Amino acid sequence: MGATDTGWQLDKPELAVFVSGVASMGLEILAGRMVAPQFGSSIYTWGSIIGVFLAALSLGYWRGGKQAAERATNSKLVVLLLATAAYVALLIVGGDLMLRGTSGFPLPPRFASLPAIVLLFGPPTYLLGFISPYAAELMPKDGTGEASGHVYAVGTIGSIVGAFGTTFLLIPTLSVDIIGLVFGLLLVGTSLVVLFPELPGRPTVGAVAVALLLIGSIAVPSVGYSVTGEVVHETQTPYQELRVSDLGGTRTLYLDGQRHSAMDLDQPTRHVFEYTRYFHLPLLMTDGGSWDDTNESHAGSVDRVLFVGGGGFTGPRRFLAEYENVTVDVVEIDPEVIDVSREYFGVEDHPRLNVHNGDGRQFLRETNHTYDLVVMDAYKKDKVPFHLTTVEFMELARDRLDEDGILFANVISAPSGSASQFYRSEYRTMEEVFPQVYSFPTAGANVVQNIEVVATKDDERLTREELLARNDRRSIGIDLSSEIRTLDSDVATGDVPILRDDDAPVDALLEPMAGQQYVVTRATVNATGAAG
Incomplete structure (x- = not known):
């Protein structure tokens, strides 16, 4: 994989494939946390998440493969990375609104989460699917088989890193929005590495603009108030999304978006919920x-x-x-x-x-x-x-x-x-x-x-x-x-x-x-x- 006389390293297309694997698998796991407060985290929700991600990736692979011979360039990889990062910024700002807006479709309960998952995660996963066939076209390998093998190996390793990193490091320590920011900035940073050392004007400005968009998207919901009240604590645990909010003299514990316990701040032992x-x-x-x-x-x-x-x-x-x-x-x-x-x-x-x-x-x-x-x-x-x-x-x-x-x-x-x-x-x-x-x-x-x-x-x-x-x-x-x-x-x-x-x-x-x-x-x- 990009072996040189100085040792093992990833060339630019391989780096893009690796990061796309990290981001796609990380977003897939993150999807469960984002969708659960609205639709739950049953086997039907997780089955829908896995199915949508596989379908979107497959469509991206197919379309990217048809276009790779004529359109694959490092600059196109940068466009794909930045477009995905920009969509992640949209998820950070409008994810909750998009979830609520897709909750009213007249579907059987087991399929209720499908429209939301398609809208939220279909487009960025589809874009990430283009990267592997483009990279295979750009890799300096002898033969289609060798290039494909490198793409599969690097992408799978990236997915493993994304799965374990998101599950065991990011979710237990960061909020959903901050995890989205991490993935977005990772995609932007990768685009700059692909551009380096030339750093042409328009793509570089685009990368900076998307980075600012991501940072700005975090600032919008960070005021700490929602329809549930003033958010005094929020975190992701290995088991669930956890939030503590104060409203009208009552402190409420939300687990995966559902009210679980409440305490009267003036009378702590009073039963708030019947x-x-x-x-x-x-x-x-x-x-x-x-x-x-x-x-x-x-x-x-x-x-x-x-x-x-x-x-x-x-x-x-x-x-x-x-x-x-x-x-x-x-x-x-x-x-x-x-x-x-x-x-x-x-x-x-x-x-x-x-x-x-x-x-x-x-x-x-x-x-x-x-x-x-x-x-x-x-x-x-x-x-x-x-x-x-x-x-x-x-x-x-x-x-x-x-x-x-x-x-x-x-x-x-x-x-x-x-x-x-x-x-x-x-x-x-x-x-x-x-x-x-x-x-x-x-x-x-x-x-x-x-x-x-x-x-x-x-x-x-x-x-x-x-x-x-x-x-x-x-x-x-x-x-x-x-x-x-x-x-x-x-x-x-x-x-x-x-x-x-x-x-x-x-x-x-x-x-x-x-x-x-x-x-x-x-x-x-x-x-x-x-x-x-």
């Missing part, structure tokens, strides 16, 4: 422990609680503040979420709080503790770790619960209709393992929402009236009468599968929710400004 109030429902479902009718709240027989999924630590913070006898363990797979909860959501070291970084199932398998309550808060609307949904996982959770222990799952789905498939399948799966399963939709309508599914080891089923009576009698620090009335006693599960480790079609069950709005109900604040 669904988090349901975390206390299991305290009304236990039989053991001492209960009284005093005004002092306590958790009865619930002494140790595990939250699988930390988020903004709304539940753990409230349990620690409300119940002096409760020890709270939290296992969160994303270390950045843990760091953000400490820096922005007031989570401090506490003798009754144990935070673990790891996978929830692995933690349950390895822990020597048993729990009175396990809260599953690790599901998203579009991305659910299937190994936390199956019969085998439910059996593991049951075995880690005390005799009257309770499993609580925060499921995001619709109560009925096609968008309810995941919820009803999870309900049926829990019924395979636990004697009693209860369901509490939180939004009061047939929309995609938080549905709280509670499973107990008690053979006797509690009625709505019995739960209301316990709510009046037990002092748990929060009135759940309105939440109890949402109990759904008729969940149809005959047409959905039981989820098992060897057969858990979670992506297919989540598919009907694609493109539907996720409704997160805010907790009602009373006249004094407080809410439970």
Whole structure:
């Protein structure tokens, strides 16, 4: 590959091929992060991304191959590199607008992301496809086979560098916009190397202009305010896009563009979202422990609680503040979420709080503790770790619960209709393992929402009236009468599968929710400004 007497080096066409491989694969991985907040990150989204990139590259290879003999020059390589970089600048400035503008096409849910992916990433990938056949034409090699072999090898090595560099270096440390800037400037820098040492006037001015365009594109959204409020922290983690925004006295944690947790900046332990109030429902479902009718709240027989999924630590913070006898363990797979909860959501070291970084199932398998309550808060609307949904996982959770222990799952789905498939399948799966399963939709309508599914080891089923009576009698620090009335006693599960480790079609069950709005109900604040 460009061997000389002074050692191994890339000549200019080979350098362009290498960088095009880096950029195309890097943009492909970055596409997943850009598209996920609007369309999710299911297998259908990733399949669409891969398919569009392959199609665009193939079309570029074909067109470039037809034109290479007559048009291939170093100056044409520069034009292709700069045109791609300019489109990257457009993605930085207008990517969100383009995503929203293409979200309304009347397509089946599994294909919903295709128009956006084609618009955002088809053109730059198509342009990058021209570079390989042009470079093969320009390489000083003997024969078509040797030139093609060099192009394939160099381009593939570039793709490997782009894949590993983007995955393990760029995404964990930089924002999406800055990563786009890195790729754009890499393309501009490569164009200048191809022009060097002549640096003719018009191409050089074009390179400088595109570089300024890229830098300017970063400045536009950097004011730190969006429709979600003032952005106080934003990053890419190995698992998701993470953003913390302040709006109207409320701090909200967004994961892949979806609201996950919120905190009232004036009353940090107040429940901002309605669904988090349901975390206390299991305290009304236990039989053991001492209960009284005093005004002092306590958790009865619930002494140790595990939250699988930390988020903004709304539940753990409230349990620690409300119940002096409760020890709270939290296992969160994303270390950045843990760091953000400490820096922005007031989570401090506490003798009754144990935070673990790891996978929830692995933690349950390895822990020597048993729990009175396990809260599953690790599901998203579009991305659910299937190994936390199956019969085998439910059996593991049951075995880690005390005799009257309770499993609580925060499921995001619709109560009925096609968008309810995941919820009803999870309900049926829990019924395979636990004697009693209860369901509490939180939004009061047939929309995609938080549905709280509670499973107990008690053979006797509690009625709505019995739960209301316990709510009046037990002092748990929060009135759940309105939440109890949402109990759904008729969940149809005959047409959905039981989820098992060897057969858990979670992506297919989540598919009907694609493109539907996720409704997160805010907790009602009373006249004094407080809410439970």
